Amino acid sequence: MIELWLVGIGTGNPRHLTAEARDxxxxxxxxxxxEKGAGKDDLxxxxxxxxxxxxAGVPRHGFALPRRDPAIADYAARVxxxxxxxxxxxxxxxDAALPRGGRAAFLVWGDPSLYDSTLRIADRVARERPLSLRVVPGITAIQALTAGHAIPLNRLGGPVTITTGRRLRAEGWxxxxxxxxxxxxxxxxxxxxPPEGISIWWSAYAGMTQEIRIAGPLAAVCDQIVARRAEARAAHGWIMDIYLMRRD
Structure with a gap:
């Protein structure tokens, strides 16, 4: 039997680790x-x-992360x-790391339960190998975003919609x-x-030492965010960003 612990590690800042995650x-x-390959060694x-x-004393086992097959046209099927x-x-x-069983840990950005497929992948593994699964929650990118901008997540008594860039492009607001x-x-x-009447709070590398934050009316800061994002991606070889928008 293998115990697989999915450990939320926050946004890459070692100080975001909870005591439970450290244990x-x-x-x-x-x-x-x-290991995601060239250009993403930072991760x-x-x-x-x-x-x-x-x-420090626990053995680490690296593995190459497969890439998505661009030949599969349908998004859901490709994923x-x-x-x-x-x-x-x-x-x-x-199998190579724990041939006689034991506890394996996998570090997950943010929290394993929020817009992350690690749990779905672990479910596939459990169909093929005896597996005991544990999840340690972590600080999410949403928390790092709102903390960095010092804003509440929701308006008083108001709901929040969490979505993806792909859906926003396809479906709009x-x-x-x-x-x-x-x-x-x-x-x-x-x-x-359409930017009128929308405010945005945008963060790249939220919670990390290289964090970038831009906020304001979308009409006023849209081009600035696009340019800054491109500069940061070119400088680091990768980028993780997240943003919150509200109707004025």
């Missing part, structure tokens, strides 16, 4: 580290830095096939929404909206 990493027999390096601080392949790589890595949080945006989906 989970220190108590593991192996830690799995995905693996951040995971290693967190392990250095919280679980499902990608998750199947990742699950296969997880199984190979777990969610019907009936007042406050919208957008995650997993490949770049500038907010620029497809």
């Amino acid at each position: 989970a990493l220190a108590g593991a027999d192996a830690i799995l580290i995905p 693996a390096a951040l995971r290693h830095a967190i392990c250095d601080a919280a679980a 499902e096939a990608w998750h199947d392949r990742i699950a296969e790589v997880w199984i190979e890595t777990l 969610p019907e009936g929404a007042d406050t919208v949080v957008v995650m997993l945006d490949e770049g500038g989906a907010f620029a497809t909206l």
Whole structure:
């Protein structure tokens, strides 16, 4: 039997680790580290830095993260096939790291339950191997965003809609929404909206030392965000950003 612990690590800042997360990493027999390839070495390096601080003596096992197959046109089918392949790589890595069973930890950006497919991939692994699953919650990018801008997530008594950049591009402003949080945006989906009457709070690398924050009326700051985002991506080779918008 393998115990698989999915550990939320916040936004890459080692100080975002909870005491429970530190204990989970220190108590593991192996830690799995995905390697996303050239240009994204920073992400693996951040995971290693967190392990250095919280679980220096625990063996780490890196694995190459498969890429999505661009030949599959349908988005949902492409992602499902990608998750199947990742699950296969997880199984190979777990078998090599813990041939006699034990506890494995996997570091998850933010929280494993929010716009993250790690739990769905773990479910695939559990169909093929005896697996006990534990989840340690972490600080989410939404929390880092609102804290960085010192704003509440919702208006008084108001609802919040959480969506993706892909859906915002395809469907526009969610019907009936007042406050919208957008995650997993490949770049500038907010620029497809009619900007009048919308305010935006945007953060890149939220919670990290290189965090960038821009806020204001969308009509006034849209171009600034698009340009700053491109500059940051070119400088670091990757970018994670998130933003909140409200109707004025």
